[in-house]
Amino acid sequence: MILITGATGNVGSELVARLATDGVPVRAMTRTPEKTDFPSGVDVVAGDFDKPETLPAALDGIDRVFVVPPGYGPEGPVQERTLVAAARAAGVQHLVKLSTSGVTHDATDPLSSGHRHGEQVVQESGLAWTILRPGTFMVYLYSYAHTIRTERTMYVTEGDPVSAMIHPRDIASVAATVLTTPGHEGRTYTLTGGEALSPRRQGEIVGAALGEEVQVIERTQAETQAEFDRLGWGGPRLEALLELKRQSAAWDWKLSDSVEELTGSAPLTLRDWVDENIHLFG
Ligand SMILES: NC(=O)c1ccc[n+]([C@@H]2O[C@H](COP(=O)([O-])OP(=O)(O)OC[C@H]3O[C@@H](n4cnc5c(N)ncnc54)[C@H](OP(=O)(O)O)[C@@H]3O)[C@@H](O)[C@H]2O)c1
Numbered sequence: 001m002i003l004i005t006g007a008t009g010n011v012g013s014e015l016v017a018r019l020a021t022d023g024v025p026v027r028a029m030t031r032t033p034e035k036t037d038f039p040s041g042v043d044v045v046a047g048d049f050d051k052p053e054t055l056p057a058a059l060d061g062i063d064r065v066f067v068v069p070p071g072y073g074p075e076g077p078v079q080e081r082t083l084v085a086a087a088r089a090a091g092v093q094h095l096v097k098l099s100t101s102g103v104t105h106d107a108t109d110p111l112s113s114g115h116r117h118g119e120q121v122v123q124e125s126g127l128a129w130t131i132l133r134p135g136t137f138m139v140y141l142y143s144y145a146h147t148i149r150t151e152r153t154m155y156v157t158e159g160d161p162v163s164a165m166i167h168p169r170d171i172a173s174v175a176a177t178v179l180t181t182p183g184h185e186g187r188t189y190t191l192t193g194g195e196a197l198s199p200r201r202q203g204e205i206v207g208a209a210l211g212e213e214v215q216v217i218e219r220t221q222a223e224t225q226a227e228f229d230r231l232g233w234g235g236p237r238l239e240a241l242l243e244l245k246r247q248s249a250a251w252d253w254k255l256s257d258s259v260e261e262l263t264g265s266a267p268l269t270l271r272d273w274v275d276e277n278i279h280l281f282g
Pocket residue numbers: 005006007008009010011012029030031032047048049050068069070071098099100101111134135136137138140
């Protein structure tokens with residue numbers, strides 16, 4: 001049986017659904033099973049990386065694990081270490097870790113650094129491993145949903161990257177392939193969507209789906225910061241995300257063929273993602 005951590009998240013939820021549809025025995029881990037609604041046939045288990053005592057039950061009878069670390073603080077990849085220790089004790093054979101393309105491109109922001117160290121923990125676990133390094137998820141457009149809905153406007157920041165953004169379902173499709181077919185042990189795959197899109201082009205695609213123009217207005221870094229301050233946002237996680245975004249302008253536009261090579265299908269497009277989520281922008 002395969003354990004999916006992060007099973008309620010962007011990639012994990014798609015992966016659980018995909019494996020269930022394919023008839024693969026799958027267990028979904030979440031901290032709050034009572035709040036979830038997984039497809040029938042999915043074994044749901046309570047588990048928390050920060051509560052090691054919950055992991056033996058989650059890992060009982062499991063041979064492969066999809067490892068989704070929710071985040072990194074200054075303490076480093078503690079959650080990977082906890083998971084690896086429990087997985088070894090449970091006799092797990094293969095770990096597939098969700099990482100980030102920042103590692104491929106030697107980024108030094110806190111999120112990429114956390115993933116780099118988390119990858120090392122998985123690679124030194126003594127178990128078979130595979131690393132998936134996706135770039136920006138299309139769900140990033142959630143951050144523009146409010147102003148697109150209320151003003152038909154996307155406020156972007158000068159220097160925002162041209163991005164080969166990826167649909168989370170494509171990452172899940174790759175993960176399903178890696179978890180259910182041989183030959184991926186010891187491999188690292190960088191994953192992107194099929195086209196590099198500027199913020200202006202992203203706005204055009206949302207506008208085309210809505211049938212109305214969406215204005216794209218560029219703000220300076222200082223104006224964006226002032227807006228975050230006004231909204232009461234801030235803190236280390238936002239800072240880490242902004243630093244990743246600044247650095248990623250150097251590579252986020254680069255395309256990888258891995259999705260098509262591993263799944264046999266061209267990557268889903270941003271228009272596909274927007275059409276599925278049009279209620280957020282309508
Ligand atoms: N978003 C992007 O553009 C992007 C790009 C590249 C890489 N990534 C990486 O992809 C991973 C997922 O990011 P995401 O933004 O898509 O988040 P997500 O997977 O949608 O949400 C986080 C998941 O982590 C679980 N979780 C939170 N705390 C936990 C804990 N203590 N123990 C066990 N599970 C816990 C949550 O499950 P419950 O609340 O149900 O417990 C939830 O399913 C991250 O490692 C991120 O760095 C993201």
